[in-house]
Amino acid sequence: MQFDAAFASLKTAPLLWLLVTGLAYLLAEKLYRRSGHQPLLHPVLVAIALIIVVLLAARIPYPDYFSGARFFHLLLGPATVALAVPLYDNLQRVRSLLVPLAVSLLVGGVTGIVSALLLGRLFGLSWPVQVSFAPKSVTTPIAMALADKLGGLAPLTANLVIITGILGAIIVVPLMRWLKVTGEIEQGLALGVAAHGVGTARGFQLSTTTGAFSGLAMGLNGVLTSIVLPIILAFWPH
């Protein structure tokens, strides 16, 4: 009985869920390393799954969990601002390819948004779900902020973005072989524009050039999407 009472008070103590989140992530990271960086065991997805299982088993409502884990969530804002640093470093690298990069980025970034919206409608997804899909190719903090601001479901976006990145990392090599695209710059750009951070990590496995261009494309597509997406949605019939 005493144990139950102690546990009951712990369940609502914010620090417990902060700790659970941190431990779940450490465990997921360890599993990811042990598996030899198996993309399907991406630590973010594994940590989310672990915590959902714990919360369902202990019958903890999500708001109780979130009031504890909010501390990590709050840091998302400054971390998003911090993305300016790698963006700046990458920008310095590629002045010479300005026009090809700008055109490909515009085509790829807009294709990512429009294809998600068109296919979403074709497959009968509701409007909030379509809005959650639209920024799925950009890095998670930017995508979540956009979904939140534009009427999507931020938790859905967070998961979709990561799954998109994982699938992108898996299909890039066979897809590029099929399209007969052999250039490192082209492959890096495709990874960064379509599959953000997870894609960039995959790019660095392929080659340094691929990774560098992927990182650049990821940063610029985050900027492009955050400017273009609100404009597209304002004119998109729904």
Next chain:
Amino acid sequence: MMLYGFCVLVLFQLIGEAASTLLHLPLPGPVLGMLLLAVWSVWHRGVDPRLAQVAQGMLGYLGLLFVPAGVGLMTLGPVLRDQGLAMLPVLVLSLVITMAATALTMRAMLNRRRRKLRAKVMSRREGKSDAV
């Protein structure tokens, strides 16, 4: 040392959020803050090492920061039940189309550039032979 960089990040986020609200921009505050910091860094031709260190540290654990929001998936039961199956083809097809469009556009642009450069080199050579 850590605190300085952290304060700069929070300051830019606050400026971004204030600008987003005051100017009624559809851009989220932190994203606007990121853009402003990038412009600031270009303007000053560099990033303060104290800021760079904190940024690197935070981005190293970026994944952890999505977890609390991602767990919110458990509140979306009805949405997932009704539309979960339709989400998969949307995700996969949109991803493949986006990757292909980006890679093919870049290849076309690079090829065009190579052709142009070659033409320039050729015409310069011809010009020289004319002179001789």
